[in-house]
Amino acid sequence: MEHSAENKTEDFKVALISLGCDKNTVDSEEMLGILASRGYQLVELPEDADAAVVNTCCFIGDAMEESINTLFEVAAYKQESGLKYLIAAGCLAERYKDEIRKEIPEVDAFLGTTGFTKIADVLDQLRAGEEQIAVFPDVNRLTEESPRKIMNRPYTDYLKIAEGCDKKCTYCAIPKFRGNYRSVPMERLVKTAEHLVEEGVRELILVAQETTVYGVDLYGEKKLPELLRRLAKIEDLQWIRLLYCYPEEISDELIRTMKEEPKVLHYIDMPLQHTEDRVLQRMGRRLTKASLYELVDRLRQEIPDITLRTTLITGFPGETEEEHKALMETLDQLEFDRLGVFTYSREEGTIAADMPDQIPEETKIRYRDEIMELQQEISLDKNESLVGNTMDVMIEGYIPEDDVYVARSYRDAPEVDGMVFLNADREYMSGTILPVRITGAAEYDLVAEPLE
Numbered sequence: 001m002e003h004s005a006e007n008k009t010e011d012f013k014v015a016l017i018s019l020g021c022d023k024n025t026v027d028s029e030e031m032l033g034i035l036a037s038r039g040y041q042l043v044e045l046p047e048d049a050d051a052a053v054v055n056t057c058c059f060i061g062d063a064m065e066e067s068i069n070t071l072f073e074v075a076a077y078k079q080e081s082g083l084k085y086l087i088a089a090g091c092l093a094e095r096y097k098d099e100i101r102k103e104i105p106e107v108d109a110f111l112g113t114t115g116f117t118k119i120a121d122v123l124d125q126l127r128a129g130e131e132q133i134a135v136f137p138d139v140n141r142l143t144e145e146s147p148r149k150i151m152n153r154p155y156t157d158y159l160k161i162a163e164g165c166d167k168k169c170t171y172c173a174i175p176k177f178r179g180n181y182r183s184v185p186m187e188r189l190v191k192t193a194e195h196l197v198e199e200g201v202r203e204l205i206l207v208a209q210e211t212t213v214y215g216v217d218l219y220g221e222k223k224l225p226e227l228l229r230r231l232a233k234i235e236d237l238q239w240i241r242l243l244y245c246y247p248e249e250i251s252d253e254l255i256r257t258m259k260e261e262p263k264v265l266h267y268i269d270m271p272l273q274h275t276e277d278r279v280l281q282r283m284g285r286r287l288t289k290a291s292l293y294e295l296v297d298r299l300r301q302e303i304p305d306i307t308l309r310t311t312l313i314t315g316f317p318g319e320t321e322e323e324h325k326a327l328m329e330t331l332d333q334l335e336f337d338r339l340g341v342f343t344y345s346r347e348e349g350t351i352a353a354d355m356p357d358q359i360p361e362e363t364k365i366r367y368r369d370e371i372m373e374l375q376q377e378i379s380l381d382k383n384e385s386l387v388g389n390t391m392d393v394m395i396e397g398y399i400p401e402d403d404v405y406v407a408r409s410y411r412d413a414p415e416v417d418g419m420v421f422l423n424a425d426r427e428y429m430s431g432t433i434l435p436v437r438i439t440g441a442a443e444y445d446l447v448a449e450p451l452e
Contacts, residue, residue, distance in 0.1 A: 054074055060345035072104060087109045117146050171344065201237070214227060247291070267413070273312055338413075343365060391411075420445070
């Protein structure tokens, strides 16, 4: 679209706020890449912008609340600063467009979960005088390939290998607004990864609603091991990390690939949500307690230094005190290296929302706190056992007031896991990978010094 001299895109400032999960981060980076390729000027803050985009989340109640509050806050800039347009994108926009339109009339345009690639077109339309634009393509389409602009760490980024989900977990609304499982073709993923590595990325983190069934819809079989081997051939890529592997889908071939490919980190995130069979059944999960013990045993036998991360939901409808205690006993025995806990969120339109025996909020919180207290002890024991060991870490930054570097090891995914604090008498660039010796331990973090 042509613009007059007064209306050039390079004079038009756009700010983007990305909320929610790392899969949203990928969509946000694509939006930034599209805007930059069309000549729009990108700025950090909505108060400095002509247009603001909020990429929203509504996975659970807290995420929804954060998205709504952010939209309200940014809407206020339309009165207070020079902000002309507000665009709501992503999951909340897809799921609750009519409600947002009613409650926050300052929103000028909506982009659904597969509509974000039209961001520059929508801005062009708004600037041409169109109002109340809504772009909601079929949630089951695979979005076209788009340029990406890395948002946070220039040396670490996410590779989203699939969209949507075919699992029918009773507590989850994601398939309603993210669609069915669609694997991204392997050639496209390798090309994207090569581009990111050319831009300076040294760690790629593979994400999807579920990474383990990658390729089944496109190729008729699980292709994650092959994808990992293809990615490992990219010369300057140094670390490949796996998130969101459903335990029942972890294959012998995947374990073998992790063992054989040095670039694939000995780290696996496998969301369990619970360990007790009756709760798992009510959740619509395909895991059993017996198969979980068998899997953890197999992973630790095959890859002795593997870091196992999981997430749990406490206070699922009908969960009894006995089942909570049994879950605690299982966690005490399995000793996960990393663990996160969500309290159950009653999501509109899900089977679990209509189940009897909803648990009081204070009970959910108590269950969560008891699990985290146990996990702190487990984590401290594990960290203390590492003192004296050597490992590679990636420098994340420097804290001048403490005169320490902040780093991550193979055991630490960004944002969710611990850190390694490094006492060093020389300067390091962020993104540098170097060997260190562990000298101290706390519940979640380690202290280290560089090896000579």
